[in-house]
Amino acid sequence: MDDRALVSQILAGNMQAFRMLIKLNERLVAHMVSKLVSNKEEHEEICQDVFLKVFDKLREFNFQSKLSTWIATIAYRHAINSLRKNRLLTRDLPEDDNLDRLFVTEETPEDILGDKDMDEYLVRLIAKLPAQYKLVLSLYHLEGLNYQEIGTITGMPEGTVKNYLFRARTLLKEKIKKHLAEPEL
Amino acid sequence: MSDEELQELFEAGRLEKGKDSFAFQKVYDALNKEPEHHLPAGFADRIVKLLEQKQATKSGRVELVLAVVGGIFTILTLVIAVIMTNFKANLGFLNGVSSYKGVILFGFAFVILLQWLDKIVVRKKESI
Numbered sequence: 001m002d003d004r005a006l007v008s009q010i011l012a013g014n015m016q017a018f019r020m021l022i023k024l025n026e027r028l029v030a031h032m033v034s035k036l037v038s039n040k041e042e043h044e045e046i047c048q049d050v051f052l053k054v055f056d057k058l059r060e061f062n063f064q065s066k067l068s069t070w071i072a073t074i075a076y077r078h079a080i081n082s083l084r085k086n087r088l089l090t091r092d093l094p095e096d097d098n099l100d101r102l103f104v105t106e107e108t109p110e111d112i113l114g115d116k117d118m119d120e121y122l123v124r125l126i127a128k129l130p131a132q133y134k135l136v137l138s139l140y141h142l143e144g145l146n147y148q149e150i151g152t153i154t155g156m157p158e159g160t161v162k163n164y165l166f167r168a169r170t171l172l173k174e175k176i177k178k179h180l181a182e183p184e185l
Numbered sequence: 186m187s188d189e190e191l192q193e194l195f196e197a198g199r200l201e202k203g204k205d206s207f208a209f210q211k212v213y214d215a216l217n218k219e220p221e222h223h224l225p226a227g228f229a230d231r232i233v234k235l236l237e238q239k240q241a242t243k244s245g246r247v248e249l250v251l252a253v254v255g256g257i258f259t260i261l262t263l264v265i266a267v268i269m270t271n272f273k274a275n276l277g278f279l280n281g282v283s284s285y286k287g288v289i290l291f292g293f294a295f296v297i298l299l300q301w302l303d304k305i306v307v308r309k310k311e312s313i
Binding site for chain 2: 015018019022023026027030031034043044047048051052055118119122123126137138141142166169170172173174176177180
């Protein structure tokens, strides 16, 4: 079922269609919110509020973007607002040039050697990135969205999205590079 | 080659030799992995149930508002009708039934008795 058919069914009062909309988009919303909110209960509550909001605002959807992009925009704004309400956002939104300073790990090489492998270490490094960076990385790498779509969701210019991606990946690369053995290529 | 150029090559699916490329390969692999952030199995059903409850409450509220508005209009119509028709209540019919006071009192007492029986026998049984 395409976006138009799905939306018109929901607006006609078909709750089965709305159930389908949730099932189609819950993974995207869950991933997005998880990048901004770490508390599990709060995470689920925000996801629930996002879909209730989607239902209330569905009449306003004008098909200028994909339905999933519109839902992701609502999820992003709702999560950001809830973080602002709880005053958790300010320290998590770095200025453009102080990412390196914020992204400091206190791990020693011994800690890293304690990990099962480099992948685990990388997962921990990614989790320590500022929320906005994690979100952009997730939308690009896991949801397969392009720069423009990520820009629409987050309200960031495309250049900023691209910059966040490059900087985050470079930073991660630099962090693991010193602990990697020379590859046999 | 700069990090940006390396990443662009990576995006294009072209692998370069060297430690930087190898490190980027590791980073891309980790970023493309599915994290464990799933919602509970009945999440969609719960939302739909919540919405249905919300809609039921909303329609109940609408019905209440309509009933109140209807009541107000009925009273207004009655008042206007009384004013326009110069209606005066005539209670002369009570003179005719004044000789059956006992029957009327028995009627009231019987209705009260039925209500009382209903309360202590029938409703009690239903609640069990």
